[in-house]
Amino acid sequence: xxxxxxxxxxxxxxxxxxxxxxxxxxxxxxxxxxxxxxxxxxxxxxxxxxxxxxxxxxxxxxxxxxxxxxxxxxxxxxxxxxxxxxxxxxxxxxxxxxxxxxxxxxxxxxxxxx
Amino acid sequence: xxxxxxxxxxxxxxxxxxxxxxxxxxxxxxxxxxxxxxxxxxxxxxxxxxxxxxxxxxxxxxxxxxxxxxxxxxxxxxxxxxxxxxxxxxxxxxxxxxxxxxxxxxxxxxxxxx
DNA sequence: ACAAGGTACCTTGCAGTGCAAAGTATGACG
DNA sequence: CGTCATACTTTGCACTGCAAGGTACCTTGT
Numbered sequence: 253x254x255x256x257x258x259x260x261x262x263x264x265x266x267x268x269x270x271x272x273x274x275x276x277x278x279x280x281x282x283x284x285x286x287x288x289x290x291x292x293x294x295x296x297x298x299x300x301x302x303x304x305x306x307x308x309x310x311x312x313x314x315x316x317x318x319x320x321x322x323x324x325x326x327x328x329x330x331x332x333x334x335x336x337x338x339x340x341x342x343x344x345x346x347x348x349x350x351x352x353x354x355x356x357x358x359x360x361x362x363x364x365x366x
Numbered sequence: 367x368x369x370x371x372x373x374x375x376x377x378x379x380x381x382x383x384x385x386x387x388x389x390x391x392x393x394x395x396x397x398x399x400x401x402x403x404x405x406x407x408x409x410x411x412x413x414x415x416x417x418x419x420x421x422x423x424x425x426x427x428x429x430x431x432x433x434x435x436x437x438x439x440x441x442x443x444x445x446x447x448x449x450x451x452x453x454x455x456x457x458x459x460x461x462x463x464x465x466x467x468x469x470x471x472x473x474x475x476x477x478x479x480x
Numbered sequence: 481a482c483a484a485g486g487t488a489c490c491t492t493g494c495a496g497t498g499c500a501a502a503g504t505a506t507g508a509c510g
Numbered sequence: 511c512g513t514c515a516t517a518c519t520t521t522g523c524a525c526t527g528c529a530a531g532g533t534a535c536c537t538t539g540t
Binding site for chain 3: 257260261264281282283301302305306309329330331
């Protein structure tokens with residue numbers, strides 16, 4: 253179906269924003285992010301590992317997040333990611349852009365003009 | 367800046383929806399679409415030829431639109447595109463998907479205002 | 481102790497898309 | 511005739527999501 257493709261394309265670029273938004277609430281590790289994203293979106297967003305990990309590395313490379321190994325429980329090591337100040341700025345800018353974009357989409361594609 | 371990149375990524379996939387929406391209102395040719403899109407979005411959307419024409423060909427190949435040469439004025443030949451029934455269905459489905467997507471985005475990344 | 485399964489992290493190769501840039505053709509204007 | 515704007519097309523690159531494959535560790539059952 254072409255619809256799944258549309259959804260895939262919609263997700264492009266927004267993956268970073270979604271990850272940043274979740275990490276802004278609380279530091280998390282990889283798999284936890286996958287679960288929380290699905291939870292927070294009422295099951296709408298389901299990203300795979302092949303999407304998540306490259307995204308985390310990309311965000312790290314760009315200095316928007318920071319990952320550090322931590323012992324979250326005795327004998328349990330997880331790579332916890334946190335948002336950097338630069339990441340917060342970027343997120344704020346993206347939120348603004350998203351708003352403008354959604355508005356413009358509404359203008360052009362939104363109402364079935366009668 | 368990374369913001370322009372975000373915008374580019376946001377546009378991905380939505381190009382088709384925007385084109386379909388405009389053609390639903392009225393049959394148009396290539397450059398006209400570029401101008402009308404910018405107009406309808408209050409100057410927000412500005413797509414280039416390298417984006418538009420491949421998109422038109424893609425939509426044609428998928429049977430969502432149909433392009434025919436027509437003489438819009440004496441000695442002026444333009445390739446006019448119209449939306450097919452299949453295109454209308456697709457557009458309706460995409461509008462619905464877009465709504466769900468925007469809602470989910472609001473759930474995860476939305477509550478900035480507090 | 482050993483096998484089996486789940487969790488967690490990482491990487492590779494492919495497919496789809498926007499865009500800059502270059503190419504071709506035609507009409508308008510001085 | 512030369513120059514410019516309009517209109518259509520194509521190529522090559524950059525970026526991203528994802529399926530699939532790989533490694534390591536811990537837990538559970540026998």
